[in-house]
Amino acid sequence: MLRRVLGLRRKEVRLVSQLFNLNAFYDRLAPAYAAAMDLAPVWRRYTEAVLPHLPDSGMVLEVGPGPGLLLARLSARYPLVAGLDRSSGMLRQAGRRLGRARLPVRLSRGDATLLPYASGSFDAVAMTFTLSAIPDGLAAVREIARVLRNPDPDRKQPGGVLVLVDAGYPGDGNRIGTGLAWLWELFGDHMRDEAALMEEAGLEVITRREFGAGDSIRLVVGQKRRIMREAYDAGVSSARCSSRRETK
Numbered sequence: 749m750l751r752r753v754l755g756l757r758r759k760e761v762r763l764v765s766q767l768f769n770l771n772a773f774y775d776r777l778a779p780a781y782a783a784a785m786d787l788a789p790v791w792r793r794y795t796e797a798v799l800p801h802l803p804d805s806g807m808v809l810e811v812g813p814g815p816g817l818l819l820a821r822l823s824a825r826y827p828l829v830a831g832l833d834r835s836s837g838m839l840r841q842a843g844r845r846l847g848r849a850r851l852p853v854r855l856s857r858g859d860a861t862l863l864p865y866a867s868g869s870f871d872a873v874a875m876t877f878t879l880s881a882i883p884d885g886l887a888a889v890r891e892i893a894r895v896l897r898n899p900d901p902d903r904k905q906p907g908g909v910l911v912l913v914d915a916g917y918p919g920d921g922n923r924i925g926t927g928l929a930w931l932w933e934l935f936g937d938h939m940r941d942e943a944a945l946m947e948e949a950g951l952e953v954i955t956r957r958e959f960g961a962g963d964s965i966r967l968v969v970g971q972k973r974r975i976m977r978e979a980y981d982a983g984v985s986s987a988r989c990s991s992r993r994e995t996k
């Protein structure tokens with residue numbers, strides 16, 4: 749049965765996914781999503797897999813923080829943290845969580861493919877289960893590469909890092925992982941080779957490993973190794989950032 753179901757071609761899966769694409773409903777899903785994440789310790793484990801790969805200090809951005817589970821951990825650890833999400837419902841959930849814990853984070857509504865930040869603003873960007881929700885993944889990774897700090901060879905300072913956790917098809921094709929990735933895809937997510945996207949966007953992949961749920965979860969870390977001049981700055985001036993709030 750499973751083989752027959754998994755035998756559906758990617759194109760057919762895409763068609764079904766368009767019918768009930770959960771990504772289109774993040775605003776409405778936000779309260780339920782926040783409650784579910786709080787009750788799922790395994791989710792916390794997956795998202796917190798980014799933590800050991802972030803620098804000890806500096807400015808950190810989380811793209812697509814959703815209800816802010818990881819963002820709360822980040823803001824307890826770094827004095828300067830920003831979170832950007834497209835969904836105002838998710839930002840409301842994150843704002844509440846951070847407000848309750850009195851954690852200062854700059855929350856912005858915006859799109860990962862057009863970030864409202866100057867080039868080289870961040871030492872690290874964290875992103876969990878968000879790239880798969882974005883149709884133009886390369887545009888998002890390029891934007892993230894732009895806002896990461898350039899390396900400074902004179903000061904022997906490395907470039908900023910993108911630390912990403914997301915779902916995908918397991919490399920060894922095992923049934924459990926393949927079935928789970930297939931389900932993610934059915935619900936509207938984009939399963940892709942994040943490492944290849946990072947390389948294409950000018951980041952060097954320094955870590956890549958599969959873990960959890962039949963190896964259908966992967967952690968990929970990309971570092972900005974070459975100095976990018978303001979190649980994408982033209983886009984920033986027109987970036988839309990519809991609302992901004994700060995929690996204290």
Ligand SMILES: C[S@@+](CC[C@H](N)C(=O)[O-])C[C@H]1O[C@@H](n2cnc3c(N)ncnc32)[C@H](O)[C@@H]1O
Nearest residue numbers: 774812813814833834835838859860876878881
């Ligand atoms: C599956 S949720 C993941 C939330 C959280 N990072 C986690 O691991 O639980 C995906 C999040 O990405 C946000 N998102 C989707 N597309 C986006 C985009 N183009 N720009 C910014 N955020 C986006 C959604 O609103 C949602 O909050």
